[in-house]
Amino acid sequence: MANLTMIQAINEALGISLEQDPRTIILGEDVGHNGGVFRATEGLQAKFGENRVVDTPLAESAIIGTSIGLALNGMRPIAEIQFLGFIFETMDQIASQAARTRFRSQGRFHVPMVIRTPFGGGVRTPEMHADSLEALFLHTPGLKVVMPSNAYDAKGLLLSAIADPDPVLFLEPMRLYRLYRSEVPTEPYQIPLGKAKVVREGTHITIVTWGPMVPVTMDAVKQLQEKHNISCEVIDLRTISPIDTETIIQSVEKTNRALVVHEAVKTGGVGAEIIARINEKALYSLEAPVRRITGFDTPYPMSMVEDHWLPNSEHIINAVLETVNE
Amino acid sequence: MQTYTWNGDYPLYRVLDENGVVCGQLPSLSDDKIIEMYRWMIITRYFDQRAVNLQRQGRTGTYAPFSGQEAAQIGSFALIEKDDWLFTSYRDLAGLMYYGFPMHQSLFFSMGHPFGGHVPEGMNVLPYQIIIGAQILHAVGTAWASKLKGENRVSVTYFGDGATSQGDFHEALNFASVYKAPVIFFCQNNQWAISVPFQRQMATPTIAQKALAYGMEGIRVDGNDIFAVYNAMKRAVERGRAGEGPTLIEAVTYRLGSHTTADDPTRYRDANELMEWKDKRDPIIRLRKFLENKGIWNESMQKDAEQQAKVLVDEAIAAAESFPKPNPAEVFDYVYSTATPDLVEQKAKFLQHGGRER
Numbered sequence: 231m232a233n234l235t236m237i238q239a240i241n242e243a244l245g246i247s248l249e250q251d252p253r254t255i256i257l258g259e260d261v262g263h264n265g266g267v268f269r270a271t272e273g274l275q276a277k278f279g280e281n282r283v284v285d286t287p288l289a290e291s292a293i294i295g296t297s298i299g300l301a302l303n304g305m306r307p308i309a310e311i312q313f314l315g316f317i318f319e320t321m322d323q324i325a326s327q328a329a330r331t332r333f334r335s336q337g338r339f340h341v342p343m344v345i346r347t348p349f350g351g352g353v354r355t356p357e358m359h360a361d362s363l364e365a366l367f368l369h370t371p372g373l374k375v376v377m378p379s380n381a382y383d384a385k386g387l388l389l390s391a392i393a394d395p396d397p398v399l400f401l402e403p404m405r406l407y408r409l410y411r412s413e414v415p416t417e418p419y420q421i422p423l424g425k426a427k428v429v430r431e432g433t434h435i436t437i438v439t440w441g442p443m444v445p446v447t448m449d450a451v452k453q454l455q456e457k458h459n460i461s462c463e464v465i466d467l468r469t470i471s472p473i474d475t476e477t478i479i480q481s482v483e484k485t486n487r488a489l490v491v492h493e494a495v496k497t498g499g500v501g502a503e504i505i506a507r508i509n510e511k512a513l514y515s516l517e518a519p520v521r522r523i524t525g526f527d528t529p530y531p532m533s534m535v536e537d538h539w540l541p542n543s544e545h546i547i548n549a550v551l552e553t554v555n556e
Numbered sequence: 557m558q559t560y561t562w563n564g565d566y567p568l569y570r571v572l573d574e575n576g577v578v579c580g581q582l583p584s585l586s587d588d589k590i591i592e593m594y595r596w597m598i599i600t601r602y603f604d605q606r607a608v609n610l611q612r613q614g615r616t617g618t619y620a621p622f623s624g625q626e627a628a629q630i631g632s633f634a635l636i637e638k639d640d641w642l643f644t645s646y647r648d649l650a651g652l653m654y655y656g657f658p659m660h661q662s663l664f665f666s667m668g669h670p671f672g673g674h675v676p677e678g679m680n681v682l683p684y685q686i687i688i689g690a691q692i693l694h695a696v697g698t699a700w701a702s703k704l705k706g707e708n709r710v711s712v713t714y715f716g717d718g719a720t721s722q723g724d725f726h727e728a729l730n731f732a733s734v735y736k737a738p739v740i741f742f743c744q745n746n747q748w749a750i751s752v753p754f755q756r757q758m759a760t761p762t763i764a765q766k767a768l769a770y771g772m773e774g775i776r777v778d779g780n781d782i783f784a785v786y787n788a789m790k791r792a793v794e795r796g797r798a799g800e801g802p803t804l805i806e807a808v809t810y811r812l813g814s815h816t817t818a819d820d821p822t823r824y825r826d827a828n829e830l831m832e833w834k835d836k837r838d839p840i841i842r843l844r845k846f847l848e849n850k851g852i853w854n855e856s857m858q859k860d861a862e863q864q865a866k867v868l869v870d871e872a873i874a875a876a877e878s879f880p881k882p883n884p885a886e887v888f889d890y891v892y893s894t895a896t897p898d899l900v901e902q903k904a905k906f907l908q909h910g911g912r913e914r
Contacts, residue, residue, distance in 0.1 A: 292727035299697015336674040472896035
């Protein structure tokens with residue numbers, strides 16, 4: 231056990247994979263000598279060499295496109311896209327190529343690869359660095375999408391993603407990289423993909439959230455308990471695609487109320503999909519409309535504005551009070 | 557201030573002139589091998605004509621004809637070994653069928669049968685690419701992996717003149733030269749990207765010269781001269797296997813047919829230009845002249861070869877049309893290695909009553 235930040239846990243998982251599997255190759259912009267702009271790959275090139283941890287030329291489409299070829303020919307590439315906001319440069323290689331190769335070849339070929347990428351607001355990044363784009367990839371068949379909210383989950387989910395035979399997009403909330411520490415076992419362990427986690431049990435309402443909004447939600451539910459005696463159940467989705475519908479429905483059938491909290495823009499977001507599923511499978515359990523606390527339907531704003539744009543615990547408290555009192 | 561623009565000449569490499577007369581160094585190929593390649597040009601040309609007709613008769617869907625490009629494809633595929641990696645576009649079926657991709661399966665793409673993409677075991681050929689230029693990067697990746705694993709394989713990717721305008725083309729050549737990957741970039745410059753001619757696709761007079769900017773070897777070859785193509789490809793493959801890195805080959809050829817069966821080239825293309833290529837530069841006529849001059853081919857052999865082509869293609873069409881229809885429920889099976897709960901549920905409902913309701 232060690233008390234690690236999320237970035238340390240990610241670094242540890244990457245090191246384990248390089249150590250255990252000679253097929254693992256890490257590639258991306260500045261991931262080698264510099265150890266990544268957030269130091270996720272720090273020390274790995276020095277330990278495993280320039281053929282295993284590779285500084286690529288500055289080209290997102292080529293990072294993913296060549297990773298596809300590496301995976302086809304027996305390697306296990308872990309590609310880094312420096313910021314999720316840059317991923318549009320390689321949408322074709324992800325959505326039409328990596329995610330579709332198994333389908334197009336009827337299973338004759340597949341592309342086991344991980345795309346790691348930091349995202350999210352609250353750390354005063356320049357423009358176009360902070361977007362939360364998970365909904366685009368939930369809407370992409372053939373791809374899995376994972377998003378940890380703490381160091382322990384980050385290590386176990388990343389090791390599962392690396393072992394997965396399908397392409398996995400691993401979204402790392404950069405605000406959480408060094409915000410908290412948690413106890414992380416030194417040895418390898420896997421947390422299964424596609425399984426949400428009930429991080430707090432409660433009786434009055436279910437809050438479904440993920441990634442950077444998990445700590446914000448936990449702060450809100452603590453206040454709701456203390457000040458209003460409202461008991462919230464909190465689900466950390468952990469895997470965005472495939473969605474763990476079962477865990478959500480079981481919880482909503484127990485609490486009869488639900489709220490979805492995400493940082494990404496509201497319309498067409500993952501929250502909309504979750505609410506559709508609650509409608510399909512648990513409508514008659516509901517005693518109030520399901521609400522959403524999300525970002526606004528605008529581009530992510532400049533850093534002087536971002537604190538006003540991001541959902542906060544007060545928004546969550548108000549939405550819970552409204553829903554519970556309905 | 558000193559600026560520099562390259563105004564050099566990028567010569568067109570040739571072995572056979574337009575009359576089939578030798579004007580360069582012939583490859584060391586046996587007569588049997590040359591005749592085999594020639595027969596495959598006849599077979600694939602006939603296949604192409606039949607495939608267009610099948611679409612006209614409503615028996616298949618959209619098809620992208622390759623007629624005119626047989627020498628470029630067969631002459632280069634002849635150098636690719638079974639454990640090499642191959643990434644083609646949708647206009648490379650002549651090469652693929654010569655290489656061993658089943659002829660009946662080649663029809664599945666335009667028939668819309670998903671089994672088309674189920675490439676037979678034993679060949680590292682990916683389902684042909686639809687997105688222009690996307691496959692070029694994949695070949696760099698497989699080549700890079702071969703190099704890392706110390707394997708003696710090359711990766712070969714086929715694409716057209718239009719693809720060179722894509723960012724993926726540039727990114728691929730740059731990555732390949734940085735990692736000295738054993739990859740051959742085989743560009744068939746067939747002069748037209750649907751309706752846009754080569755001269756409006758780029759300002760440079762050649763595609764081969766782009767290799768200079770990446771520090772790699774480039775060859776501009778007469779793509780309708782099967783021996784020139786063969787020699788150029790042989791050099792590129794040998795360089796790749798010897799660890800000397802990537803090569804860009806520009807094969808100058810011509811698309812005699814439409815872009816696809818959904819396209820009418822008379823809307824944008826001068827009939828005289830077409831006749832010039834059709835009558836004077838057809839790669840099949842050129843090789844036939846060579847064979848006849850050499851005294852190893854004659855009219856009755858030609859008739860036999862055409863008859864053999866007809867038999868093979870007829871058999872392939874019959875095999876394709878009698879092949880079991882796709883099972884629609886299989887769409888759920890190849891999205892992930894293990895179907896997700898959502899896919900399991902959707903498949904079960906689909907199988908029950910074709911339904912989609914919750």
